[in-house]
Amino acid sequence: MGVKRRKGLSYFIRLDFSSIQGRITIVFALLTLIMLTVVLLVNYTWFNNSKQHKKIITTVQPIQRHGISLLNTAKQTQINLHKFLISKDTTYKTRNRRIWLVTIPAQKDSLLFNINQTAEEDNARLAYVNITQRLEELRQLQKRAELVYEQKDVPGVIRQLIVADLPLALNELEKATTKLNGLQKDTEINLLESYNRSNRNRYIILLVSLVILILFHYFLGTFIMNGVITKLLPIKTQIANLSKGDLPQPMEEKPDEFRATIRYLNVLNRNLKMVKDYANQVGAGKFDSDLTIFNEGSELGASLSDMGQSLQKVYDEEQLRIWITDGLAKFAEILRQNSDDLDQLCYKVISQLVQYIDIVQGGIFILDNHSETPVFNLRASYAYDRMKFTERQVAVNEGLISRVYYEKEMVYLEAIPENYLYVESGLGNTVPKTLVLLPLKNDQEIEGVVELASFREFLPHELEFLQRLSESIAATITVVITHQKNERMLLDYQEMTSTLKEQQLELQQNTEELHIAKQEIKKQQKETPESH
Template sequence: MFTNLTIRRKLTLFISVLLIVTVVSSILVANYVVSNTLKNQALENARNEMHTKVEFISSYLDALRNDVRVLSQSLTLQKLLDAQIQLQTDTSAQALENYERLKQSLKQDYYTLSNVRKSFMQLRYLDHTGKEVIRVDNNRSVVKIIPDNQLQNKGKSDYFLKTIQNKPGQLYASALNLNKEQGKIEIPYNPVIRYALPIFDKANQVRGIVIANIYANVVLEQVQSELGLGQIYLTDQQGYYLYHPNANKQWGRDLKTQEKLSKDYNQALAKKLLKASSKVIQHNGNFFISTSIYPLKNDKQSYWVMLEKITSESIQKKTNTLSNTLLAVGVVVLVLGFLFTYFFSRTFTRPIQYLKKNIVQLMQGEIPTAIDIHNKDEVGEMTQRFNELVHNIQHMAAFAKKLGDGEHNAHLEVSSQMVLVEALNKMKHSLSANKMDTEIRKWTGEGLARFAELLRGHNTMEEVFEELTNEIAKYLGVHWVCLYILQDDKLVLANFYGVSKEDTKEELSLRDGLVGQAFYKKEPIYINQLSDNFLSVNSATISVPMQSLLVVPLKTYDQTEGVLELAHTRHFEQHEIEFIEELCSAIAVTIASIRNKEHINNMLEQAQEYTHKLETQEEELRQNLEEIAATQENLANQNAELKKSERTIKEQNKILVNQESVLRTNMEQLQQVQTELEQRNKEIAEQHKLIQSSINYATNIQKAILPSQTELTNAFRDYFLIYKPKNKISGDFYWLHKTKEKTLVALIDCTGHGVPGGFMSLIGSNLLNQIVIENQNTVPGEILEYVHNGIRKLLRQSEKNGGDGMVASLCSFEPQPDGTTLLNYSSTKQFIFYHNGTPQIQVLKGERKILGGWQKEKRRTFATNQMVLQPNTTLYLTTDGILDIPNKRRKRLGVSGLLNVLEEVKTQSFDLQKKALISAINQHTHGSEQRDDVSILGILI
């Protein structure tokens, strides 16, 4: 039958078959090559993402292990061990006090580290028997030093028995499991890792261990973040799930559910995946990528396994679009080929036979050489098209191979009008874009970590600025860097790079130029097209013009610390601008921290210097008074002798004549004594004037530490304050601090009046700022304990056994979502009155303790009480000065008298209440002398 066909039909049949085979084979080859490329690329991306997670977790664990090593090598800890050994032979009070002092210092070190490193759930030091000596707990909101009477003995715990047997420097790491308290798993679940080191004394004898309980949530959150194509799991060596997308399968070992890897997959596959190595395994059409994480870098026998399961369906989804595109292109090519065949089959058979030969060669899998064209008719044109097709197939095969080898910059040198070529180019651009995004994220992360390390490594601004500008220029490749810092309402040039000093201004006003505008508006300014003469960087021989300028304010959430100005010979990329803004925020936080630290140190030095000056003046005045008293006593004795002489004169007139010369001599001596007395009175007046000047200076200092009227107004709905010092300087003071969540207020009565009382108020205010602002502790009882210990330490009361101190009322107000206010308070020997709508005003009594002074107990603690206040509740904080004011009969006003006054005015406005209280005080005293400083603070909730 075939022999009966015409040559044209034969030719049409042959060309059609050839065209179908060519197009289908091309599509199949391209689809196969590109599908494999996409599959390999997806697997490689998954491995890279997993490697990034593992690197982050390893770095995180390295930092925590280093912290534990630093704690074990602490100089304070070694001194504590020496003191502990000394107590075995020396049980004196001084040795015991030295041991307790070192112990308190080490507690503060642990407390500070827990505040800085929020990853620590618990820091402990256990002695060689397993008894807890120091323990600091951190529930991620409050860091707390556990009292000695609540410490436990962990001598039978597994981690203690294993760590105590380790060699010096040999670190112990526990399994990652759920934390248990008193033998029961905490609810909600609290994953934890423990690192511990044995502690040895100078004689190389083991003395205990340092152990840190670490929140493992950071590790688990990193595992489950940014999932790729498949599902990610984290298991231990036995295959028990530490993390699984299905929460019911987690913690199979701890919860006794026996959920593990071998239960979901066969034993052989689970065994391969749990080996300590990085691998990719294909099983039942699915891909499993696994790698190991080592809690201890030098211990390769203990590890976790992170693995990702990628199904064939997820990979197939990425290639379906390309397959559909290739199929559509094939259909179009076939349709066009059939049309070409119909018209070209009518031409001469000779060129067709030649084409047939080459087509057969192409069907055999070989790419033929180009066909020489001898005709310019339809057959010649078809021959030319065939040559182009062969040429394009050669280039597309080479292009697909380059993409498979990872050469994303390869160029496809064929006609851009071909649909298949466009699809391949789109695939190339997609792969290149993914690679670029990965490089940008890596560059940003490494840069922020690099600059964070630089900022943490310095304590002064000068050190930070010099290294910072050089590092910014080096990392960003910019040619112009200027750093301006806010000082005394001006922007001062702190450091610069790539700029001559003549081209910069040492000082700028807050709205001067682009730098001032960026500071004032607190928004970055970016100019991407500068004129040729606007800005340039000069070298020894040439001047290079800048093309773009970026000015970014250094701001924290509530204030701006300065401005960073950058210029480049090219445009800044968007990711570079975002990186610079994040870097500026970190720089601003560092500057604010250093400034606060320097300010507090300067205030403390000034207070100490002024205190020393007052003590010197007080000693000089005391000596002068003693000399005057001696002179007056001498004068009194001489007057007595003079009276005796006068009586003798009356009785023996004759003897008077003989003793006239003696009397004259005595009168001259008396005149000399009177002259000396007048001189002494002048000196006393000068000393009084000097003391009065010092008192005025002390009054100004005390006013500076007290909260302003604006601060009180912003802190409360309404308030009134009665503040009447007995002398010019008060022994009473009030204190206020407001955060985003809480408002803390205190009213404190110090021992003594005048300058001693003012000095004590300065100490108290400084200690409150340290514990609340620097240490961020807002628990009233713990704050008062810190102030108590601080007073005893500053006044050396443990050595001198002094009685100076203070009593206080400290309240913390925290608004709640339901409109109520949560009150936490602690009070010592003072009353707190409040009215919440009940018929009578309620009284809260303070503990019978004082802050500072003599202490017989081993540790003095203060209770934190809690209650919920309804809206419009009124609180009254008072010192005992208002209770002790006397009348003419020396009778105190007392608690009952104050309550009577408050009951009468409790429903009136605060202005009327204040006037009524002042009137009641004046009526009660009726001109009597004030005994003590009087202070009362009324607050409306």
């Protein structure tokens, strides 16, 4: 791992016009001077604004808040008094006492403190004194209401206090508070007008500064952009060529700000050339290329790898379909050429089938249902690249063939017990690993069974091929058996006709001889009387 080189001051600050960084440094220095001037002007106006705003925040608005808070507290005492008089709960009376002794004095002190900070201290103080007097009146009326309530014999006085005196005192307090807030509102309006004037002056300064900055940025931006465009034109041409699908020569890397960009473009160009080579390999059918494109784990590299795997999968599936189609066509020709002789047909089919699937042995059993108990006769067997002339019979209720006969479905075994094939299938004494029993059925009628054995597992496409081929074999065997039956019936008919003709000739000859004999007898009978 190399030692990381420290970056000096010259790396960040350059004062030349040949590089973008140098031009930006000069522009930044000029811009700093202009911005400093603008900041000083804005800061002056902002300082004046902040004083006005501070006065509004720290004095005027707090007086309004404290006045409203004091009025709300007084209203709360009225609510507590009503609850005490209605529910007779002394808790509300205790709360009122705490409010008058603690809360309201603290609020009055805060209000007085903020009034002393204002310029209009005299008017505000008079309003404060008025509020204090109204509060004291309200407090005395509440005390009187509590005393009268405790005597319990002057309900009329209680009603007068609650309905008239207390609401009137609270209303007077509210008027005094409103007057104080009105004075503070006028003060706030005056301060806001002064604040807005100062703001307008600041906005004028900012607007003039903005116009100057815009013009400055325009000229300096043009100055910088000329340098940038000069550097970007070759890069633009390179990217345009890449976007069109062309792969130009790598660009020269110069020691400037665009060196890293040019290096990445050259890397992209090289990777795209590798993509072109990969596409050529895919076009040539080499889907398993181990060519590494882009960084390991990159999205495009992973997508290209997935594409190659998908194409390989499609190619393999297509090869399997071609293998099945070619096999079906090949065996269709075999079935067509050997449709006259059942034994020859069976030998050709089983020998070619064993070789085409590349297994060790196979046999074709044809159903013979003319006997009392139907049996399967082994008509042809092929093992270890040679024909086996073996005569075997398997009853329809024996072994796995009976399962195929009754279920009419293919049986595939991946584990065969020892000596099973020799005992039940009759194909030899070498035990394979897998066994396929394929029914030959035509219109749901079993015509025979194909038995295939291998030392390896049958692949899915091989099993599919066997199932599709079994229909053609069964149909051809049905035709051949039917044809042979017809031929035998024709020969029997011809033989019977010939026998009948011979018998007819013999009968005719016997009839003639009998007729001659009768004539002789009659003649002898005539001659005998004449001799007497």
